[in-house]
Amino acid sequence: CLWVRNLRYKRKLPGPFAWPVVGNAMQLGQMPHITFSKMAKKYGNIYQIRLGCNDIVVLNGRTAIRQALIEHATEFAGRPNFVSFQAVSGGNSMTFTNYSKQWKMHRRIAQSTIRAFSSANSQTKKAFEQHIVGEALDLVQVFLRLSADGRYFNPSHQLTVAAANVICALCFGKRYGHDDLEFRTLLTRVNKFGETVGAGSLVDVMPWLQSFPNPVRRIYQNFKELNAEFFAFVKDKVIQHRETYNPEVTRDMSDAIISVIEHGKDNGLSKDFVEGTVTDLIGAGQDTVSTLLQWILLLLVKYPHIQAKLQEQIDKVVGRDRLPTLEDKKSLAYLDAFVYETMRFTSFVPVTIPHSTTTEVTIDGVRIPKDTVVFINQWSVNHDPENWKDPHVFNPSRFLDENGVLDKDLTSSVMIFSIGKRRCIGDQIAKVEVFCFLPSCSTSASLRASPPRK
Numbered sequence: 001c002l003w004v005r006n007l008r009y010k011r012k013l014p015g016p017f018a019w020p021v022v023g024n025a026m027q028l029g030q031m032p033h034i035t036f037s038k039m040a041k042k043y044g045n046i047y048q049i050r051l052g053c054n055d056i057v058v059l060n061g062r063t064a065i066r067q068a069l070i071e072h073a074t075e076f077a078g079r080p081n082f083v084s085f086q087a088v089s090g091g092n093s094m095t096f097t098n099y100s101k102q103w104k105m106h107r108r109i110a111q112s113t114i115r116a117f118s119s120a121n122s123q124t125k126k127a128f129e130q131h132i133v134g135e136a137l138d139l140v141q142v143f144l145r146l147s148a149d150g151r152y153f154n155p156s157h158q159l160t161v162a163a164a165n166v167i168c169a170l171c172f173g174k175r176y177g178h179d180d181l182e183f184r185t186l187l188t189r190v191n192k193f194g195e196t197v198g199a200g201s202l203v204d205v206m207p208w209l210q211s212f213p214n215p216v217r218r219i220y221q222n223f224k225e226l227n228a229e230f231f232a233f234v235k236d237k238v239i240q241h242r243e244t245y246n247p248e249v250t251r252d253m254s255d256a257i258i259s260v261i262e263h264g265k266d267n268g269l270s271k272d273f274v275e276g277t278v279t280d281l282i283g284a285g286q287d288t289v290s291t292l293l294q295w296i297l298l299l300l301v302k303y304p305h306i307q308a309k310l311q312e313q314i315d316k317v318v319g320r321d322r323l324p325t326l327e328d329k330k331s332l333a334y335l336d337a338f339v340y341e342t343m344r345f346t347s348f349v350p351v352t353i354p355h356s357t358t359t360e361v362t363i364d365g366v367r368i369p370k371d372t373v374v375f376i377n378q379w380s381v382n383h384d385p386e387n388w389k390d391p392h393v394f395n396p397s398r399f400l401d402e403n404g405v406l407d408k409d410l411t412s413s414v415m416i417f418s419i420g421k422r423r424c425i426g427d428q429i430a431k432v433e434v435f436c437f438l439p440s441c442s443t444s445a446s447l448r449a450s451p452p453r454k
């Protein structure tokens with residue numbers, strides 16, 4: 001019987017004592033990934049916590065995570081049926097949907113669209129690169145304007161607009177000016193997305209919190225509103241695309257997705273999935289990249305000697321008379337190392353989007369029932385002293401060998417895009433974006449010739 005099965009399962013998984021009603025919710029704190037890592041020291045890398053009425057399995061460390069997401073890839077590829085997930089992308093999100101045949105088709109379409117517009121051939125690669133470099137040049141102009149006469153400013157808005165513009169250009173063939181107030185306001189609101197979705201989101205594990213006034217309900221209301229607003233913005237653009245659709249000319253990703261979902265052979269996805277897909281891509285593509293760019297700026301300021309070393313390498317390889325291209329990447333190993341170290345050190349997506357088990361599964365001799373929520377602690381992989389010397393020290397050189405060559409085995413050990421069937425589908429474009437932004441900004445600050453684009 002279910003009760004006996006659950007009892008047996010509970011006995012097998014270690015974990016902290018769970019209080020009635022709230023479980024361990026009050027123990028997670030502001031940084032659940034740190035709490036999870038501390039708990040791993042006590043209970044091992046696979047343990048169980050309880051949040052509200054959900055038993056949740058927490059996976060820490062490379063071995064346990066690989067065992068689950070690679071060796072049992074399908075069994076761990078689900079998403080929980082959380083209430084907040086239904087508010088995303090008009091209810092037709094690929095990211096926040098459970099594993100199914102339909103999800104597989106949806107993901108394949110999103111993935112091949114990204115590839116077609118970023119890396120399919122040398123022409124698309126070049127066009128994509130040009131978008132990014134154009135954005136970087138604009139950004140420098142805005143930074144120069146805002147810092148004129150030695151003034152201080154907070155660059156986070158500008159970085160958010162720049163990252164959003166790159167993905168909007170791909171999706172809609174359109175970018176927005178840095179002074180476009182409506183766009184900026186929308187992005188500021190969308191940046192609050194992470195407050196609700198993610199490990200420890202209380203409304204998901206205690207849905208009854210929605211039924212009376214309290215701060216969690218307010219955050220959730222806000223979350224629903226910002227999702228509705230963002231979805232309406234995207235839907236409006238998709239409708240315009242639908243109305244002007246020409247099968248002979250694929251202008252951008254929206255056209256490509258319309259073409260496959262609405263005009264391709266039957267794939268089981270209704271036309272509402274077009275809006276869902278585009279919203280997913282823009283949502284996932286701007287917040288993450290802009291956060292990475294913000295961390296990069298912060299670390300450049302904090303470690304001026306590293307900044308100087310980077311500038312020196314860029315000056316040597318690219319010089320100050322031209323803009324850098326992706327071709328330069330192979331000669332800029334320290335820059336690559338710097339980006340990987342930023343991702344490792346900050347682990348700014350410390351816990352992946354929650355997973356769930358699609359069927360009963362046994363790992364490490366521990367039986368986990370179907371539909372169990374699973375948290376994956378990427379931070380623990382990137383800060384494991386077994387794998388990284390002085391993990392709490394920021395040191396890009398750890399990724400270079402004695403000849404200054406990038407150690408690919410080590411870079412692939414950084415876990416920030418997750419692994420397995422739910423692995424991020426934008427990892428390549430994110431890396432290209434960041435790689436092009438950085439040296440373009442540094443070089444163009446000295447070129448300064450180009451006037452801002454409209």
Ligand code: HEM
Nearest residue numbers: 095284285288289349352353416417418422424425426430
């Ligand atoms: C999923 C990280 C940029 C599209 C994810 C996940 C992580 C992640 C951790 C969750 C994986 C899981 O649940 O196991 C990042 C980071 C980025 C980045 C660190 C930038 C540095 C992008 C970009 C795009 C994108 C630029 C697209 C334009 C997606 C999508 C998913 C996803 C669609 C959902 C995949 C699924 O559920 O099957 N990303 N991402 N991401 N990402 Fe990214």
